Amino acid sequence: MKKQASGLIWTIILSVVSALYLYPIIMVLLNSLKKESAITTAGAFTAPTAETFAGLENYVSALTSQGFGKSLFYSLFITISSVALILLCCSMCAWYISRVNNLLSRMMYLLCAFSMVVPFQMVMFTLSQTADRFRLFFIRFNNPYTICFIYLGFGAGLAVFMFTGFMRSVPIEIEEAAMIDGCSPLQTYFRVVFPILRPTMISVGILETMWVWNDYLLPTLVLDIKKYRTIPMLIQYFRGSYGTVEMGAMMASIMLTVIPVVIIYILGQKHIIKGVLAGAVKG
C-alpha cells in the first residue's frame, strides 16, 4: 500500500515537471497552426479555432522563405562535419588514452574531463575574437566549412570521456590478436577497434548531433551573421518582407528544427542510455 502511495506521488510530481518542460513546445506547436493575426500574447495558450486555424500555411511560408534552404544546408553541413570529426578524433584519442599509460595520456584525460566543467560562457568572447583573427595555413575558422574544428574542441570532453570509459572495458588481447594476425596500428584501429566502439559511437553521435544542430550561441559568435545563418540563427532573425517579425512562420520553423532531433533521439534512445552508463560505470 505504502509503496503504491509513494509511487503515485512520484508520478504526479514527475508529470508536473515534464509538463513544465513540454509547455513551451506545445505552445509553439499550437501557435504554429494559427493565422498570423491570431498569435497574441493573451491568446498564446488557446487552441486554434475554426477561424484562426491556418493549416500548414505557416510551414509552407517558413520552408519557402528566403534563406531557409541555405540555412538548412549550413546546419546540415556543420552538424555532419562536426559530428564526424568528433567521432573520429575522439575515439582515436580515447584509444590512445586507454592503452598508453604515461604522463601525456593522463594529462590528456584530465584536460578532457576539465573541459566539461568549464562553461562555454567563460570562453566565448575570447573564442569569437580568436576565430575572427586566427588562421592556420590560410584556413580561417569563421565560416561554416571549418567551424567543425571549433566544435571538435568543445565536443571533445564528453566524447573522449565516454569513449575512454568504454574502451577500458574492452580487453586489450583483442588488439594484440589483431597485431599478430597482421594488422598495422591503423588497420587495428579501423578494422577492429572502430567496429567494437560502434555502440558508443552511436550514443556519442546522437548526443553531439543534438547539441550541434540546436546550438545557437557558438555559430552566432563565430560566423558572419550577414553571410551565414544556421537554422537556429535564421529563426532568431526571422523577418517578414516589411521588417516585421513573422510569428507564424517563426513558430513553424522552430517546429521544423525540433522534429529531426526528436526523431533521432527516439531512434537512438536505447543506445544513449547504454553508452552513458558504460562510461559512467567503468570510466
Next chain:
Amino acid sequence: MAEVILKNIKKVYPHSEKKRRRGEQEKKTNLKVTDEGVLAVQDFNLTIADREFIVLVGPSGCGKSTTLRMIAGLEEISGGDLLIDGKRVNDIAPKDRDIAMVFQSYALYPHMTVYENMAFSLKLRKIDPQEIDRKVREAAEILDITQYLDRRPKALSGGQRQRVAIGRAIVRNPKVFLMDEPLSNLDAKLRNQMRAEIIKLRQRIDTTFVYVTHDQTEAMTLGDRIVIMKDGVIQQVGTPQEVFDHPANLFVAGFIGMPRMNLFDASLVLENGRYAVKLGELYVELSEDKQKRLAAKNVAPQEITLGVRPEHISLAGNAAGAVRGTVDVSEMMGSAIHLHANVGGSDVIIIVQTANLSDEEKAGFAMGKEIAFTFSGSIAHVFDRESGKNLEF
C-alpha cells in the same frame, strides 16, 4: 615449422613512477628487484627444436606469460636474443614473425562471424579468396565448428569459442604456435576433452608449439619437454618422465606429482664406497645409477632432505628396520587408498594400491593404526638441505 632459440632472455618491468618517487619497492613476489625494475624473467636459455611441443609451467606470477609474450613480440625483450628459424627477431613486429597465438580469454573479434574471425589474417595477407575459403573450411572441419561459421562469438559456448580461437591460429599455418593457458577458462570435463583434442591437433598440424599452463597434468600429457619456472628463473628443462624421475631441486620435486613428494630429514652415508640413506632405523642403499652419479660428483656424506613420492612407498610387514608411523586419515580413492600418516610429528602421504588387498585389509587402515613402511633405493631423491638442489646433478 621452425626452430626457436632463446638466448639469455631477460625481462625487466621498470618501477612505476609513483613507487620510484616514494622509494618503495614492489614486494608482491620473490622476483629479483634491481635499480632498473622488477626482473620478471632472467637468464632464460632454451633451444626449441623444430616441431617440438614445449610446455612452460610454474606457479602464478613466475613469468610464463611474459616469456610467451616476448616470443610473440607483444612484450619488449629487455635483454638477450630471440631467434626464430635462425633469424634474430627481437625488433621485428609481431605480424612479421610468422607466429600465431591463442589467448586465455580467446580474444575473438566480437563484431565478426566465426568465418570472418578465421579468415581475417588471411585477408590481411591478401590471399586469394578461394584459397581463404578452402583453408577456413578445412580448419573448421578439423575443429568441428563448421555449423557455427555464420555465428558471432557472443552466441558460442566457452568450448566453441576456444575452438574458434585455435582455428584462427591454424589457418595461418604459422611457424610457431603459441598458447597461453588456453584451457583454463573451461570446466574440468571440457578441459580434459580439449586436451585430448590438442594432442590430436598436434599430430595433424605438426608445427612448433609453445604452450603455457600452470596445470601439471596438462604439462605432463602435452609436452615433449617441460620447462619448469619459478620467480622468473628456469628450474629444470626435460621430458615429462625426466622431470618426474629426476627432479633437479626441491621446487620441481614438489611441483610435479600429485600428491606431493614426501620430504624427510635424513642423512646420506658412504660405507664401503657405496652411498645409502639413513632415516631413523631404515637404511636403504641407493641404486646403481644414483651411486654412479653421486660418485662422479664426489658427494660427501651429509645431512640431506630425502624425497620419496607417495606412490613409491611400500608398507612393510614387520617393523624392524622400517620407518614407523600412525595413520591419521585414510582416504579411499577406489583403486588406491591415500594414507596420511604421522611420522615423528610430520605428515607423510602413502598411496596403497588396493588391487591385491582383501576387503579386511582395505578396511584395516583405521585412524591410529600403527604402520611401518620402506622404499627402494632407485626412487629415493637426495637433496642438499641448504640449497634444495638434487645432489645427483
